[in-house]
Amino acid sequence: MSRIEVIAPNLKKRLSGVTSTIVQLVPVQARTLGIATIGPGLPDSLPKIGPAQFFGLWRRPASGRKRIWHARRNTEMVAGLVLRALGAPLHLVFTSAAQRHHRPFTRWLIRRMDAVIATSRRSGSFLEVPHDVVMHGVDVADFHPASGPEDKFAASGLGGTWAVGCFGRIRHQKGTDLFVDAMIALLPAHPGWTAVISGRVTPEHAAFADELKSRIADAGLRDRIVFLGEVxxxxxxxxxxxxxxxxxxxxxxxxxxxxxxxxxxxVVASDAGAYAEMIVDGETGSVVPAGDGPALVRAIEPFLADPAYTAACGRKALADVAARFPLEGEAAGIRAVYEKVWARG
Structure with missing residues (x-):
């Protein structure tokens, strides 16, 4: 505990985008910073503090600085405030990814943080406190272009020459129905393409997924719009x-x-979340208004019609992400916020 200067709590057992962020980011932060996680649902490979170390939060690390408790959920902000009220010497930092106005209780919590990070300019626009924008990054070593035979679409055993994918939880919020409808409209005119959908279907969204499969069957496209499940x-x-x-x-x-x-x-994406800030429209992909099915069809069609153009945009996308969104850049941006907090004492 004497070396741990930052705590990254994960007070939610179910896998979520926040959990994924912690899993990817903490190992990079740990290269240059004493950081540990606390909470359930995290892999054993991450540095953690357990029950035996918990009361060490009431002692400062060897540096003499207060530890930073970096919350990403309301529950974690509450926990940090409680720990501080009980005498733990903590600075509280919160990261907000919300694309909406916060509820009164959340706003109350945020006002009590020592620093606030927004994950995009858009999410920052909903904050009513000073903040820094640090966009998420991606591990460009872990996610990389195809390099061997197993990486080729032909190795999947599915039909077609090229594939268009939509990954994530199967639900209305994620627009899975918009993707299915776009594929039903476009695939008959583009016989070389197959659509693949991957993601979890929770019980409350099972009827939604079943209805999509019925639409696909009615269109005669069961072999060309394929649900992979969770892979x-x-x-x-x-x-x-x-x-x-x-x-x-x-x-x-x-x-x-x-x-x-x-x-x-x-990538063809809606303008939800931070998508519009990631994609260079017309170069690395296209951005359309969220929920606009016809616009989505129009944006996808040029990529299906010209695979060479699609491949060229993919090369630009790779170069752009490597330049603007490496995971190390996110870690450096967050570290700069920590240093500002520590500088204020």
């Missing part, structure tokens, strides 16, 4: 597709376009 390694499927579609109606930040572009794949 063991989604990184492989990013390498196998040639185009990625992110049609969310609303989103917090949304990492999947960065993961696709780091894999050398261009």
């Amino acid at each position: 063991p390694d989604i990184k492989l499927w990013y390498r196998r597709i040639s185009l990625y579609v992110a049609p969310s109606r609303n989103e917090g930040f949304g990492l999947t376009p960065l993961e696709a572009m780091a894999s050398g794949v261009p």
Whole structure:
């Protein structure tokens, strides 16, 4: 505990985008910073503090500085405030990805933080306190373009020459229905393409998923619009597709376009979340209004019509992500916020 200067709590057992951020980011931060996680649902590979170390929070680390408690959820802000009220010497930092006005209680919590980070300019526009914008990054070593035979779409055993993908939880919010409708409209005119959908279907969204499968069957496209379910390694499927579609109606930040572009794949996305700030429209992909099905069809069609153009946009996407969104850049941006907090005492 004497070396730990930052605590990254994860007070939610179910996997979420926040959990994914912690899992990817903490190992990079740990290269130059004493940081540990606390909470359930995290892999054993991450540095953690357990029950035996918990009361060490009431002692400052060897540096003499207060530890930083970096919250990303309301529950974690509350926990930090309680710990500080009980005498733990903590600075409180909060990261907000919300694309909406916060509720009164959340605003009350945010006002009590020592520093606030927004994950995009858009999320920052909903904050009523001073903040720094630090956009999420992606591990460009972990997500990378196809390099071997297994990475090729042909290795999937599915039909077609090229694939267009839509990954994430299957639900209305994520716009899975918009993607399915776009594929039903476009695939008959583009016989070389197959659509693949991957993601979890929770019980409350099972009827939604079943209705989509009925639409696909009615269109006679069951062999060309394929539900993969949850796959063991989604990184492989990013390498196998040639185009990625992110049609969310609303989103917090949304990492999947960065993961696709780091894999050398261009992206057609809605303007939900931070998507519009990730994509260079007309170069690394296209951006359409959230919830606009006809606009989504129009944006996807040029990529299906010209695979060479699609591949060229994928190369630009890879270069752009490597330059603007490496995970190390996110870690450096957050570290700069920490240093400002520490400088204030």
